[in-house]
Amino acid sequence: MFLTTREKVILETLLKNKSGNTLDYFSSQLKVSRRTVQRDLKNVSHTLATFHLSLSKTEQEFQIAGTNANMFKLAQELHQAEALDQTPEEKNWLLLKILAHQQEPYKLSSLATDVGVSVQTASSYLDVLSEWLTPLQVSVERYRGSGIQLVGLEKNKRQALANYLLQHFDEQLVDLLLELEQEKTESVDWFAYIPIDTIKHINCFEKKYIADTHYQMAMNSYMRFLIQLAITLHRIESGFVLEAHEPSMRLTDDAYKFAHNFKKQSDVPLSHVEEYEVAVLWQSAVQLNETMGGYDSLLINRLVHQLINSVSDQLNVDLTDDFSLFQGLLAHMPSAIFRFQNNITVYNPLSADIRRQYPLLFMAIEKAIQEELNGHALAIDEMAYIVLHFGSALEMKKEQIDIATLIICPTGIGASKMLATRLKKEVPELTQHAIASMTDMQKLDWNDYDIVLSTVRLQHPPKDYLLVNPLLSIEDVRSVRRYIKEHLPVIMEQKKYLSSTRVVEEQPVPLTEDFSTFIGELDKTLAAVHSLLDDLKVTFDTSGVSYEKILYRMVQANVKMKKTGAVDHIFEQLIWREKQGGLAIPDTNMALYHCRHEQISELSFAIVQTQQPYHLKGMDAREWPVNNFILMLAPENLSQSELEIVSMISALIIESPKHIAVFSSGQEVLIRKQLEQALQKYIINKTQRNDKS
Known part of the structure; x- marks a missing residue:
């Protein structure tokens, strides 16, 4: 029986005092926080289950529930059990941080002494650690007569240190962040690798920087950023610096600005390579907006549309009109694509649970993403976040889909049952199994x-x-999974994707209020459509002036302003967007200039076709010849309908080769017809959607 010292004390206390003890009592006696006690009680509960006992809570007090005989057995085991001060995860963390700090091979006997275990136990821990490190391209090398050494690039070692903390000590890290918010100064023993002052310094600087900008960080992203940057600074101070390399990632000006400002106020000297790495860490953590990450909003827009369409087709459920799903993915995918392009890992503590709970949804999304990324796949942890977006849209906790499997096995009942058992374990998506002999199958x-x-x-x-x-x-398992993935649309054709949660009937909204809301939204939709179509312009320019001049004239001619004098500001915003990532559409002769501004009063759409091509930076960072300039302007604050229309048109331009040909044709009649068809379909779908709701 494995127990930490605290867990053993809790069990002994509960056995002695059968009337129960409170959380505050344990916190006071053990000199730890209430959250730490709650984690210990969770482990205690698992230990009790092995003795057919349970942990019950009466009001505020915890007690052991079960028979006296089982409690006696527990007491006997406790008397003989030797408590350890650290868990295996904490021991492995000690091994990792000690080895990461060595320049030369380190004797196994010295390592065992440092960790407080025998040489044999230390060797067993190293086997587990070595297996965990392999995917991160870091290895534990054992040299006969010399010792143990951690081998790998410095960048990979830093990532390994951060990943181990995030994967095994996420709850403790949350405690740390809460302490920082409450301005507490206590250090955490297991976290001793990084000085707490370094953590505080980064936290203060980042909080102020985020407050002064329009960027945001999700909780888990901020936690990863904080740990990675703290490890970076500590490694530099300890003499472990990154190998010189050419910058390979496409970063934004704001990422470089953050790194430069951080370097100026940091006590740790940062080389150009290290400063660049800080910029990478920051950009991979922030929630990228539509102008960041080297993947313009137009391409992200198309990717999200095609992802939703693919999953809808595979699962036989229409999610194409779910704007909440679209907006959620539109916010998430730029960061996901940036991490994918730059081989940056992300840890998702719920990945295993998500994959187990939504196996078919996970499979459908995996296939859809591979189709969109030319056969490449996102990491499991990354895909799990995307699955949550779809799971939320489907309003379910579990897929209620039965995939019926016929097993033909003439070699005997034993072999048949073995195959069925293996299927249940290895391919849980197959929920119904029928076993047939050669005769039965006829x-x-x-x-x-x-x-x-x-x-x-x-x-x-x-x-x-x-x-x-x-x-x-x-x-065989791979073949079965591959078959399910390839045939998922056919399998789902006669099935329904249902929620396992009980549907609670809502009180009907009064008809007048519901109808009024519907009419108001429909008015905004029709106004946006009229605004776009009434002033649609396709013109030709043969002047040969610079493309900036052409763009400025387009803004002058098409923008509908709340007050005069905003043309320069809107033009500057368009040029700024172009510098951030390029606006030429890859594999076309078009560039899409689009922005939202507080001085714009209505939606507008215009195209200028030039006689000569201009070589402009594309959304993929390459140069493309452009002679079709598309301008789409919108107010800063848009209704949901207006947002949907803007997103729809952005995706429509490059939806297919036919659409690309139409929008680059310079023919206003064809372009207007294409827009009218799309807008008509949108209005019909919107009214049907409201009718169903």
Whole structure:
């Protein structure tokens, strides 16, 4: 029985005082926070379960519930159990930080002494640690006669240190952030690798910087940023610096600005390489807006639309009109794409639970993303965040979908049951299993089953099947999963994607209020449509002036302002956006200049086609010849309908080769017709959506 010292004290106290003890009592006796006691009680509860006992709570007091016989067995085990002051995770953390601090191989005996375990135990811990480090391209090398050494690039070692803390001590890190918010000064023992003053310094600077800018950081992103930057500073101070390399990531001016400002007020000297790394850490943590990350909003817009369409088709459920889902993904995907492009990992503590709870949704999203990223896949932790967006849109806690599996196994009942058992364990998506012999299969209707597996080759089968080994090898598991992924749309065609949560009927909204809201939103929709179509202009320019001059004239001619004098400000914002990431659309001769501004009163859309092409920076950082300049301007504050229309038009321009040809044709009649068809479809869908709701 493995117990920490605190857990053993809690169990002994509960056994002695059967009337119960409060959380505050344990906190006072153990000299730790209430949150720490709650974590210990969770582990205590697991220990009690092994003795057929449970932890009950009466009002504010905790007690052990169960028979006296089982309590006696627990007391006997406690008497013989030797408590450890640290968990295996804490021991591995000690090993990792000690090895990361060594320039030369370190003797195993010295390492064992430092950690407080035997040489054999230290060696076992190192085996576990080595396996965990492998995906991060860091290895634990053992040199005969010399000792143990951590081998890998400095950047990878820093990432390993940060990942281990975030993965195994996330609750303690939350405690740390809460302490910082409350301006407490206590240090945390297990966190001794990084001076607490360094953490405080970064926290104060970042909080002030975020407050002075329009950027935001999610809680988990901020925690990762804080730990990574603290480790970076500590490693530099300890003499471990990054290897010189050429900058490979496309960063924003604001990322460089943050790094430069941080460098000026930091006590730790930062080289150009380290300053660049700080900029990378900051940009990977902030919630990127539509002009950041090297992936302009137009491409993100298209990616999100196609992702939603693909998942909808695979699951046979229409999510294309869910604007909340669209907006959520539009906010999340720029950061996800930036991390993907630059090989930056993110830790999601809920990944395993999400994947287990939404297996088919996870599979559908994985396939959709691979299609959009040319066969590449996002990391599991990254995809889990995307699954949550879709899971929320589907308003469910669990997929209630039965995938019926026919197992043909003529080699005997034992082999059949072995295969069925292996399927339940390795492919939980297959929820119904029917086992048939060669004779039985002739009587069955194969169309009643979504997937057919056979342990022998079949002659003239009624439908496709997969040949598998009765023991279901790893390759068989991959084949089954691949089959499900490829045939998911067909499987889902006759099924429903339902919520496992009980649907609570809401009180009906009074008809007058509901109708009034609907009419108001419809008025805004029609006003936005009229504004776009009434002033749609497609003109030609043969002047040969600079493209900046052409763009300035477009703003002058098309912007609908609340007051005069805003043309210069709007033009400057468009140029600033272009400098941030380029606005030429890859693989086309078009560039889309778009912005929202407080002085713009109505939506407007215009195209100017030039006689000569201008070589402009594209959204993919490459140069493209452009002779079609598209300008779309919008007010700063848009209604939901206006937001939907702007997003729809942005995606429409590059939706297909046909659409690209139309919008680059210079033919106003064709362009107007394309916009009218799309807007008409949007209005029809919107009214139907409101009718269904």
